[in-house]
Amino acid sequence: MTTLSFEDGTIRVDDPPDGLSLPFLESDPRSGTTRAPAFRYAALTDVLDGRDDAYDDRVGTWGSLSLSTAYELRDYQREALEAWQANHHRGVIELPTGAGKTVVAIGAMVARGVPTLVVVPTVDLLTQWRRELAAEFDVEIGQFGGGVQEQGPITVSTYDSAYLRADDVGGDFGFVVFDEVHHLGGEGYRDIARLLAAPARMGLTATFERPDGAHEVVAELVGPRVFALDVDDLSGDHLADYDIKRIEVGLSAAEREAYDEAQETFVDYLRTSNLDMRSGADYQKLVMRSGNDPRAREALLAKQRARRVMMNADAKVDRLAEILDRHRDDRVIVFTAHTDLVYRLSERFLLPAITNETGAAERRELLDRFRTGTYSRVVTANVLDEGVDVPDANVAVVLSGSGSEREFTQRLGRILRPKADGRRALLYEVVTEETAEENVAARRRG
DNA sequence: TTGACTCAACATCCTTTGCTACAA
DNA sequence: TTGTAGGTTTCCATGTTGAGTCA
Incomplete structure (x- = not known):
C-alpha cells in the first residue's frame, strides 16, 4: 500500500500508486523512494483522495487540540478569518499595525484545533506571542529561539530557529502561522515553509508586496493574499485619524x-x-x-x-528644534536613517536614543519609561520599525529614511493607536529640497 | 545566567535620457 | 499608435537581528 511519511523536510512516498505522476514528485534513486517537498503534502493528499487510492498517511498524525478563546472578533477580523478559511486554510492577511493580527491567528487556531507553529522575526515578538498565547490557551506553549529549544503543542519560533529546526520538526504541526510574513521571501527563510508539512498556513503582515517581487514566492508557499485593509480603511474607527505634514528644508x-x-x-x-x-x-x-x-x-x-x-542636513536639525518646541506636551518619536544622526540629536536635545547598539536591558527600561510617561520623546534609526512593542505616541518625525514603502508604513503605524481623547496623530516628513531625497520620499509614499 | 564577541542573513541601494520589443 | 515592460553571473556601505562561542 502507498505510504506517506515525513522525512527530513520531505514527504516520502513508498509504493506510489500506478500512473501517479505529479510535477513535484521526484524519484530519489539513492534511497529508492519517491519524494515531494514537505509543503506539497496538502496537494499530494488532495490528489490521492481524488483518485480513491487507499494510502497509509503517517504524516498527518499530529492529533487535535481543544482550544477556546474569550476574544470577540471585530467585523473585519472575522471577515479576514472567513476569507482565509474559504481559501482552504491558506493565505496571507494584510492588516495595518495595531489592527489585531494576533487575534485573527488565535481565531484560526481555535478553528483548526491542531498543533501549531508560530514563526516570528524577533525574540521580542516571540516573547509577546508566547505571553498572549499562554494567557489565552490552556496548553503548554513551546519556544524555539532566544536560547530555548522546547517544543509544545503550540510552539513559537524565530525565523532563524525555524530554519534550523524545520527539517526535524516539520511533520509535527498541522498549522503554521508566519508573523510578518514578508520576511519569508528572503532567500534562506523561504526554505522554512518548504520543509514544513502543515497543510493549514497563514501569513500576517502590514505590507505584503516586496519591491523584489518575492511576495510571489510567499504566495506559492503560504497562499495568496486573501484579505487586505490598509491604514485608511481603519483610521477614525479602529485606528487614530492622522495627518502627514511635509516640510522642505534647504542645504547650506x-x-x-x-x-x-x-x-x-x-x-x-x-x-x-x-x-x-x-x-x-x-x-x-x-x-x-x-x-x-x-x-x-x-x-x-x-x-x-x-x-x-x-x-543629515543641518537645516533638518533646526527644524526638529521647532517641532519639538511646538509639541512640548506630546509624545514624539523621531526617526532617522543613520545612527550618527541619532546620537547627534540625542546630545543636542537630550533625547533618549535607541539604536542597534542599545542593549536589551537598557532598551526595555527606556521603552518602559516612555510608556509610563517619564520620557515623552525618543529618537531612533530603524530599531523601532518592526518587531518591537512600542508604547503609543501621537507625533512622529521622519527626519530621514529609505525609499521603502514598508518602512514608511511601519513608522506611521507607530502613532496610530486610537487616542483616548480622540486626538489626531501627526507625522512630519522632513525632506531636503532639490536633492534626490524628493524622489526617495515619493517612492516610499507609493 | 550574563556579557562581549563573531558571524551570517536580510534589507536598502534609483537619473531624467534614450532604445527596443511587444502588447493593447 | 501609444504605452509599458524590458533582463542578470558572488556584493561598495550601513543598519539591524539571531545564533553560537567563550570566558
Missing part, C-alpha cells in the same frame, strides 16, 4: 557644494559608462561593477556621500 552653501560635487561624480559615471539607472536591479549592476572597476567604486562612494549630506 557648504552642504550644497558637497552634495553637487558628489552627485556630479555619480551622474558623470552613469553618462560615460552606458549604465541606465532605472531600477534597483540597475543599481545592483553598478555594485557588481564596483568590485573590479575603480571608477564604478568611486561613483558608488560618491553617491553615498551625497545621500549622507542630504539626509
Whole structure:
C-alpha cells in the first residue's frame, strides 16, 4: 500500500500508486523512494483522495487540540478569518499595525484545533506571542529561539530557529502561522515553509508586496493574499485619524557644494559608462561593477556621500528644534536613517536614543519609561520599525529614511493607536529640497 | 545566567535620457 | 499608435537581528 511519511523536510512516498505522476514528485534513486517537498503534502493528499487510492498517511498524525478563546472578533477580523478559511486554510492577511493580527491567528487556531507553529522575526515578538498565547490557551506553549529549544503543542519560533529546526520538526504541526510574513521571501527563510508539512498556513503582515517581487514566492508557499485593509480603511474607527505634514528644508552653501560635487561624480559615471539607472536591479549592476572597476567604486562612494549630506542636513536639525518646541506636551518619536544622526540629536536635545547598539536591558527600561510617561520623546534609526512593542505616541518625525514603502508604513503605524481623547496623530516628513531625497520620499509614499 | 564577541542573513541601494520589443 | 515592460553571473556601505562561542 502507498505510504506517506515525513522525512527530513520531505514527504516520502513508498509504493506510489500506478500512473501517479505529479510535477513535484521526484524519484530519489539513492534511497529508492519517491519524494515531494514537505509543503506539497496538502496537494499530494488532495490528489490521492481524488483518485480513491487507499494510502497509509503517517504524516498527518499530529492529533487535535481543544482550544477556546474569550476574544470577540471585530467585523473585519472575522471577515479576514472567513476569507482565509474559504481559501482552504491558506493565505496571507494584510492588516495595518495595531489592527489585531494576533487575534485573527488565535481565531484560526481555535478553528483548526491542531498543533501549531508560530514563526516570528524577533525574540521580542516571540516573547509577546508566547505571553498572549499562554494567557489565552490552556496548553503548554513551546519556544524555539532566544536560547530555548522546547517544543509544545503550540510552539513559537524565530525565523532563524525555524530554519534550523524545520527539517526535524516539520511533520509535527498541522498549522503554521508566519508573523510578518514578508520576511519569508528572503532567500534562506523561504526554505522554512518548504520543509514544513502543515497543510493549514497563514501569513500576517502590514505590507505584503516586496519591491523584489518575492511576495510571489510567499504566495506559492503560504497562499495568496486573501484579505487586505490598509491604514485608511481603519483610521477614525479602529485606528487614530492622522495627518502627514511635509516640510522642505534647504542645504547650506557648504552642504550644497558637497552634495553637487558628489552627485556630479555619480551622474558623470552613469553618462560615460552606458549604465541606465532605472531600477534597483540597475543599481545592483553598478555594485557588481564596483568590485573590479575603480571608477564604478568611486561613483558608488560618491553617491553615498551625497545621500549622507542630504539626509543629515543641518537645516533638518533646526527644524526638529521647532517641532519639538511646538509639541512640548506630546509624545514624539523621531526617526532617522543613520545612527550618527541619532546620537547627534540625542546630545543636542537630550533625547533618549535607541539604536542597534542599545542593549536589551537598557532598551526595555527606556521603552518602559516612555510608556509610563517619564520620557515623552525618543529618537531612533530603524530599531523601532518592526518587531518591537512600542508604547503609543501621537507625533512622529521622519527626519530621514529609505525609499521603502514598508518602512514608511511601519513608522506611521507607530502613532496610530486610537487616542483616548480622540486626538489626531501627526507625522512630519522632513525632506531636503532639490536633492534626490524628493524622489526617495515619493517612492516610499507609493 | 550574563556579557562581549563573531558571524551570517536580510534589507536598502534609483537619473531624467534614450532604445527596443511587444502588447493593447 | 501609444504605452509599458524590458533582463542578470558572488556584493561598495550601513543598519539591524539571531545564533553560537567563550570566558
